[in-house]
Amino acid sequence: MVIRKLENFDLDSIAESGQCFRMNRDKDGTYKIVAYGKVLSARDLGEGEFSFDCEEGEFNEVWKDYFDLEENYKKYIDSIPDTDEFLMKAAEVGGGIRILRQEPFETLISFIISQRKSIPAIKKSVESLCSLCGEPLEGGFYAFPRAEDLIGLSIDELNSCSLGYRSQYVHSAAQMVGGGEIDLERIGEMNDEDLLMELKSIKGVGTKVANCVMLFAYHRIGSFPIDVWIKRVIDEIYEGEFPLERYEGFAGVIQQYMFYYGRNFMKKW
DNA sequence: GCGCAGGTAATCT
DNA sequence: AGATTACCTGCG
Numbered sequence: 326m327v328i329r330k331l332e333n334f335d336l337d338s339i340a341e342s343g344q345c346f347r348m349n350r351d352k353d354g355t356y357k358i359v360a361y362g363k364v365l366s367a368r369d370l371g372e373g374e375f376s377f378d379c380e381e382g383e384f385n386e387v388w389k390d391y392f393d394l395e396e397n398y399k400k401y402i403d404s405i406p407d408t409d410e411f412l413m414k415a416a417e418v419g420g421g422i423r424i425l426r427q428e429p430f431e432t433l434i435s436f437i438i439s440q441r442k443s444i445p446a447i448k449k450s451v452e453s454l455c456s457l458c459g460e461p462l463e464g465g466f467y468a469f470p471r472a473e474d475l476i477g478l479s480i481d482e483l484n485s486c487s488l489g490y491r492s493q494y495v496h497s498a499a500q501m502v503g504g505g506e507i508d509l510e511r512i513g514e515m516n517d518e519d520l521l522m523e524l525k526s527i528k529g530v531g532t533k534v535a536n537c538v539m540l541f542a543y544h545r546i547g548s549f550p551i552d553v554w555i556k557r558v559i560d561e562i563y564e565g566e567f568p569l570e571r572y573e574g575f576a577g578v579i580q581q582y583m584f585y586y587g588r589n590f591m592k593k594w
Numbered sequence: 595g596c597g598c599a600g601g602t603a604a605t606c607t
Numbered sequence: 608a609g610a611t612t613a614c615c616t617g618c619g
Contacts (some may be wrong), residue, residue, distance in 0.1 A: 343600060440601035446617055489615025494602085531602045550599040575603085588600080 327377040327384040328370070333398040335421020336369055342422050342585050343444065344541045345449045346435050347469070361387050361428060362460065362468040393423045399418040399423040399579045404571075411562045412579065415586035422581045423475070424546055430502060431469040432542035433527070436534040437494045446487070453486035454495075472503035494529025501527060517545050540577040558587040 336356050340348045347359040358365045365388060366378035375386055389395065391420035402420055405412045416428045434454075439447045451469075458474040476499050483492035512523045520543060524535040536550035549569060551559075559567045572579045 436600090437602095441599055441614080442601095443599045443618065449617085484615085487616060490613090491603095491615075529602065533601060537600085550600085554600065568615080582598080 327379060327381055329375055329377070329394075330373050331375055331394065332371075332373065333402070334375065334392070334423060335395070335418050336367055336375070338419050338421045339392075339423055339425070342581055343421070343588070344425050344428060344581070346439075346444070346448045347455075350367075357464075357466075359455075359462070359468070360391060360465050362462065363387065364462050364464055377534055382554060384513060390426050393426060396423075398578070399424070401575055404575075405532055405579075406571075410488050411586075412582060415582040418590065419582045419585035422578075422585060424544060424577060424581065426544050427542050428469065429538065430472055431500075431541040432538050433498060433509070433524070433530070433534075434469075434495055435476070436537045436541075437498060437527075438491055438527045439537075440491065440529070440534065442476055442586040450488055454483075454488075457482065457486060460552045475499035494527075497528045498530075514545055517547060520545070524550075529560075540580075541557065546575045546577040546586050547573065549580045554584050554585070554587045555580060558583050558591075 326416060337350075339345075340350060340356060345358075345360070348356055349354050354368065358367060363379075363383070368374055368376045368378075376532050377388060379388065379447075398420070402416045405416055407413065430453065435447070435451055438450050438454075442450070450594060454475075455467040455469055457470075459470045460474075462468055475495065478496070478499070480492050480496060483495055488495060502509060507523065507527065512520055517539065520539060523580075524530050524538055525532070531543045533550050533552055536548045539545040539548040540550060549555075569576055
């Protein structure tokens, strides 16, 4: 068991930030996170303390980076001008969000699946896919499938995970990655622009999904994915013009505050 | 019963 | 280039 006192860290907001689809809250408030072929229980102990149910070694090797704990997020929050009431509020409410470092393949497939789906529906599809061909883990969980695991699946099998027209996209992406046509590790060495192009060369990956993979897997925190919620915020709060240049190099962090606040606190709009 | 959901690709102007 | 439309499926 690992206990840490952490600033700008909040399990609830991370789980609701839309970055990941395999982080779920139990009735007793414990979060179960499945990633990197491991299951982690994490818990808010209050007073800024958190417990993580794993060995010190695993924590340092996997979860510290996963949750981006080395980074101090205060500097991002402090970059917001006092005059921007909306962002000041959004960062106050969502200040515990971290930009996760998720596995590229899982992130790619998950966000391909995400298009025109609600979050519960995305989670359901992802879980079906994992139990269909992912490696079994402790506690009845399954690892996210590797490309090799997905390659063999027929379109019908993919359809059984309620993927609909996205089955072709997932199938094709699995072939590209598993067949070596696209090397997710190698493209991680590229600059932002080239990485974006590589990702968009995958069927079913457009600008939004590519930016999500950039931000949530490759940790390119300058990426700024624009989905319906961000668009809504920009239209309704910023009259269509958001000053992106002000946050050059870390706009993705700001995007998360905007998304989280827009989606969870402006629902009635 | 039906519109819509964290979009993309194809097909128009 | 920019606008429009079909697309699977489940949920509200």
